[in-house]
Amino acid sequence: MTSLGRLFLIPTPLGDDAEPEVLPAATLGILARISHFVVENKKSPWRFLARHFSQDRLNAISLSVLDEHSRAEDIPGLLQPALNGFDLGVISEAGCPGIADPGADLARAAHLAGVGVTPLVGPSSIVLALMASGFSGQSFHFHGYLPRERPERQKAIRRLERAAREGASQIFIETPYRNAQMLDDLGASLSADTEVFIAMNLTQSRQLVRRCRAEDLGRYPELRQKEPAVFIIGG
Amino acid sequence: MTSLGRLFLIPTPLGDDAEPEVLPAATLGILARISHFVVENKKSPWRFLARHFSQDRLNAISLSVLDEHSRAEDIPGLLQPALNGFDLGVISEAGCPGIADPGADLARAAHLAGVGVTPLVGPSSIVLALMASGFSGQSFHFHGYLPRERPERQKAIRRLERAAREGASQIFIETPYRNAQMLDDLGASLSADTEVFIAMNLTQSRQLVRRCRAEDLGRYPELRQKEPAVFIIGG
Numbered sequence: 001m002t003s004l005g006r007l008f009l010i011p012t013p014l015g016d017d018a019e020p021e022v023l024p025a026a027t028l029g030i031l032a033r034i035s036h037f038v039v040e041n042k043k044s045p046w047r048f049l050a051r052h053f054s055q056d057r058l059n060a061i062s063l064s065v066l067d068e069h070s071r072a073e074d075i076p077g078l079l080q081p082a083l084n085g086f087d088l089g090v091i092s093e094a095g096c097p098g099i100a101d102p103g104a105d106l107a108r109a110a111h112l113a114g115v116g117v118t119p120l121v122g123p124s125s126i127v128l129a130l131m132a133s134g135f136s137g138q139s140f141h142f143h144g145y146l147p148r149e150r151p152e153r154q155k156a157i158r159r160l161e162r163a164a165r166e167g168a169s170q171i172f173i174e175t176p177y178r179n180a181q182m183l184d185d186l187g188a189s190l191s192a193d194t195e196v197f198i199a200m201n202l203t204q205s206r207q208l209v210r211r212c213r214a215e216d217l218g219r220y221p222e223l224r225q226k227e228p229a230v231f232i233i234g235g
Numbered sequence: 236m237t238s239l240g241r242l243f244l245i246p247t248p249l250g251d252d253a254e255p256e257v258l259p260a261a262t263l264g265i266l267a268r269i270s271h272f273v274v275e276n277k278k279s280p281w282r283f284l285a286r287h288f289s290q291d292r293l294n295a296i297s298l299s300v301l302d303e304h305s306r307a308e309d310i311p312g313l314l315q316p317a318l319n320g321f322d323l324g325v326i327s328e329a330g331c332p333g334i335a336d337p338g339a340d341l342a343r344a345a346h347l348a349g350v351g352v353t354p355l356v357g358p359s360s361i362v363l364a365l366m367a368s369g370f371s372g373q374s375f376h377f378h379g380y381l382p383r384e385r386p387e388r389q390k391a392i393r394r395l396e397r398a399a400r401e402g403a404s405q406i407f408i409e410t411p412y413r414n415a416q417m418l419d420d421l422g423a424s425l426s427a428d429t430e431v432f433i434a435m436n437l438t439q440s441r442q443l444v445r446r447c448r449a450e451d452l453g454r455y456p457e458l459r460q461k462e463p464a465v466f467i468i469g470g
Contacts (some may be wrong), residue, residue: 007344009367021259021260021261021264022261022356023259024256024257024258024259024357025256025260026256026257026438027380073298078377096362096366097366098361098365098366098367098368098369098372099365099366099372100372100373100397101372102318103366104368104369104370104372105369106369107366107367107368107369108369108370109369109445110369111369111446117367117368117444118442118444119362119363119364119437121257121356121357121358121363121368121438122259122356123356124359126362127287127331127334127354127362128356128360129354129356130333130334130352130432131244131331131332131333131334131338131342131354132333132342132352132353133333133339133342134333134339134340134341134342134343134346134352135339135343136339137331137334137336137339137375137377137378138335138379139379140376140377141374141376141377141403142243142372142374142375142376143374143377144373144374146470148358152445167374180456202354203261203356207353209352209353211343211346229469234455
């Protein structure tokens with residue numbers, strides 16, 4: 001058993017424009033000695049890896065893909081480098097692997113196979129947004145994406161508002177091109193005095209955070225930009 | 236307005252034994268230029284600050300306390316350095332300020348006063364545990380502490396199990412000296428095949444993570460140690 005590699009969960013910066021220094025030395029040190037990676041797609045991690053590896057090291061790297069098209073039976077095979085004694089790194093498209101991407105399936109398979117799992121420190125847009133919101137962090141619920149269809153989405157928003165009133169901050173995300181529609185739905189569905197928070201482009205130069213009452217959301221046209229955003233209904 | 240300082244939310248390592256390199260260069264760079272801090276108690280941050288400041292800088296630091304005894308009317312006064320044009324840092328006892336400590340009240344006051352709020356990247360035991368668990372990160376609920384009294388706690392555990400079955404990972408913490416009792420309550424309250432995850436001493440040399448079925452919890456006496464732990468019921 002001692003000859004197994006470990007599975008390292010390696011966070012990445014939250015966008016192309018992110019400050020390069022958002023990863024701690026402990027994370028970068030482990031990254032530097034791994035040669036086998038599991039990624040969501042083979043193209044996007046190269047910019048990140050090229051920043052931290054020499055060309056010689058890059059040439060020696062092996063990448064396997066785990067994405068929403070991966071079948072359950074493919075996952076144990078992705079662990080093979082660790083079973084062969086090599087440390088294996090999972091890299092998310094942005095932020096922390098396993099939080100809102102297929103990385104969790106690989107961590108699960110590692111536990112089943114007796115492969116050690118080590119999570120590394122890095123940026124989580126969910127936690128950064130919650131910290132900045134000033135809403136309760138004693139209890140919070142992350143929902144991922146809300147339903148796309150407007151009636152179901154407005155219903156979900158009102159359900160989240162009720163849960164927020166019971167004390168738990170309600171966090172969700174949206175694809176950037178639907179931010180403006182989400183703001184309209186929040187304005188239309190929430191009580192006027194319910195407090196909401198929006199964080200956009202966290203850790204990047206164009207970072208923007210705003211906490212306001214639902215009735216005032218229309219006053220901030222900058223929140224309608226098509227940029228990565230986290231939304232919180234206050235607890 | 237341009238002469239206001241900003242409020243920076245500054246994470247700290249997760250324990251005395253934590254690797255010193257768990258904070259990114261971007262966080263350390265901002266820390267190095269701040270002289271006014273709000274802390275939970277005046278003693279514990281010195282070890283952390285002494286690691287990053289010269290003695291001259293340490294002598295010039297001003298610390299104010301925000302803890303569970305602080306009154307609501309004290310909080311705007313804590314913001315005064317930022318209103319006077321100085322950047323202000325909030326430091327948690329461990330991990331991310333505002334997530335499970337009074338820092339959130341200061342972020343709220345900053346939003347009300349028009350003081351800019353910037354969250355910095357650092358270790359979050361909640362996110363690290365969720366990453367390592369392999370449970371769903373698409374939807375998760377952090378509950379803080381469960382009730383102390385056994386009947387209420389066992390009832391809470393069963394409620395969390397039902398919520399986990401609907402797909403949301405259920406995360407909570409316990410004070411270290413009650414870890415063994417929590418494991419007993421989980422074993423007694425959960426269905427035998429419900430999957431649970433425990434992470435102990437995250438980012439530290441004595442880090443321990445374990446995912447197993449509730450019926451197998453008794454097999455791992457090392458989980459009964461009185462060490463900081465995060466518990467997850469699988470989603």
